[in-house]
Amino acid sequence: MPYCSQCGTQLRDEDVFCGRCGARQPVSAAAPAYDGFNPRTASILCYIPFVGWIAAIIVLASARFRQDAGVRFHAFQGIYLFVVWLLVDMIMGPVMGFTRVRGWGTVWVPALSSFAFVGVLKAVVVVAWIVMLIKASRGEQYRLPILGELAERSVAEQK
Ligand SMILES: [Zn+2]
Numbered sequence: 001m002p003y004c005s006q007c008g009t010q011l012r013d014e015d016v017f018c019g020r021c022g023a024r025q026p027v028s029a030a031a032p033a034y035d036g037f038n039p040r041t042a043s044i045l046c047y048i049p050f051v052g053w054i055a056a057i058i059v060l061a062s063a064r065f066r067q068d069a070g071v072r073f074h075a076f077q078g079i080y081l082f083v084v085w086l087l088v089d090m091i092m093g094p095v096m097g098f099t100r101v102r103g104w105g106t107v108w109v110p111a112l113s114s115f116a117f118v119g120v121l122k123a124v125v126v127v128a129w130i131v132m133l134i135k136a137s138r139g140e141q142y143r144l145p146i147l148g149e150l151a152e153r154s155v156a157e158q159k
Contacts, residue, residue, distance in 0.1 A: 037064075039071045040139055046078030047132040053082040069155050074136055076151035077144060081128055084147070088121045 002011050006023035017024055042065060045055035056075035065071045128144055135142035143149065 039065065039068055040136070042071050043074035043136040044133060046074045047081070047129050047136055049126055049129040050082075050085075052078045052129065056082075070141060072155045072158070073141060073151050074132075076154040077132065077147055080147040080150055081125060081132070081144070085122070085125045088118060088125065 002013065002025070003009065004011055004018040004021065004023060005026055006018060007021045009018055009020040011018060011025065015025060042055070042059050046052045046059060048055065056078040059065050059071055059075040132142065132144070143152065
């Protein structure tokens with residue numbers, strides 16, 4: 001419950017002016033700040049494909065969500081999803097390529113199927129991002145296989 005900055009009269013949260021002396025109240029006392037960046041919005045931002053990890057790092061670094069295990073869970077899960085994307089993109093691609101180039105009879109992998117394999121993995125990650133965007137917008141704490149467990153463990157460790 002805020003009090004008038006001039007005369008000390010008790011005010012309601014939504015009062016902009018004091019009912020007794022008429023003094024205009026500082027914004028922080030009259031209305032909660034950061035209304036646009038609420039926990040649900042923050043959770044959704046963590047799953048924007050390719051760039052959500054930036055929002056996730058901001059969430060994890062911000063004092064505002066330090067005690068919010070729900071938002072921090074989404075932030076960790078968003079980061080882990082991006083890590084999976086990087087692994088698929090940076091490691092799987094070249095590895096599959098080498099097996100193809102060497103062309104040892106037993107490990108021969110036709111180019112088309114290796115590209116298809118990486119493509120399917122990438123599609124899975126993108127679908128996971130979209131699913132989590134929808135789940136987070138509904139306020140659901142949906143746990144992805146493996147990554148959800150990792151995220152929960154990360155939240156617990158930081159307490
Ligand atoms: Zn007053």
